[in-house]
Amino acid sequence: MGTYNKGILGPFSGKVGTVVGANWRGKDIMRSLPKKTNRTPTETQLLKRQLFTTVAGEHKVFRFKLNQLTTKNLTAKHAKKAQ
Template sequence: MGTYNKGILGPFSGKVGTVVGANWRGKDIMRSLPKKGSRKASELQLLQRAKFLIVNEFLTPINPILGKYFGSNAGDKTRINQALSYHMREAVTYVDPSFVMEYDKVQIAKGDLLGIQNPTVIASGSNGVKYNWEDNSGQGEAKATDQLVVVVYAPASNLYFYLLTAGTRSAASATLTLPTYFAGLEVQSWITFASADEKHYATSVYMGAVTVS
């Protein structure tokens, strides 16, 4: 693989002859076309591909959250790459004939900000999901203005809903009103706090399942 600043007609993407052009991490690159292999994938390779597919499909809808709040960009490992690696390693298990996500191990954020203290969740009617917690503003770097970040997922319908500003830390309570198509569905959810300037964030907490009413 090589990098270049100017091609004959400037940077390009896609296949041209025997090379492929692309932009990777802000650099224009060229690489040769891969050779077609004749080997069949082993059972282990097929399982790994299936595992990757399940995790990637689960995480992709919440990439905007992961890209903000999961770890820190370090070298070649973006936040989204770190999230993918973590979930491949820790949050998926094989249940014949496929892989399934372990919701209690899923994390939407990983950071050093003081987290949520003693959170609870209930379905509150009118498509609402209500979260309560203890206000721990002033401890460490926790501030009253820290914003509650919520991700809700309905496995049966593969529906997602998230909100970056569901409430403040000092409010000690927030009710999320879901779209009407969530009515009657069991949902899983995860919550975390992020500072108002989004520079600091806490490791998320799994809140379990409730049925939207």
């Protein structure tokens, strides 16, 4: 992992080729992509991945419902003000 202050194009985040740019504890860093492995995941890893997938799916549904509720409330407030 390498840190840099001002690169030729400034700091970046994301993947560019085999380099990943990120901000970690306020420092701009560059690191290499992790190596791919042929190991099979452990039972614990599989359970954690399944849990993460479930939580992410529920969060998506929650955000959708919350967005619907706030949109309805905002439109109702604007309709009252317009009258």
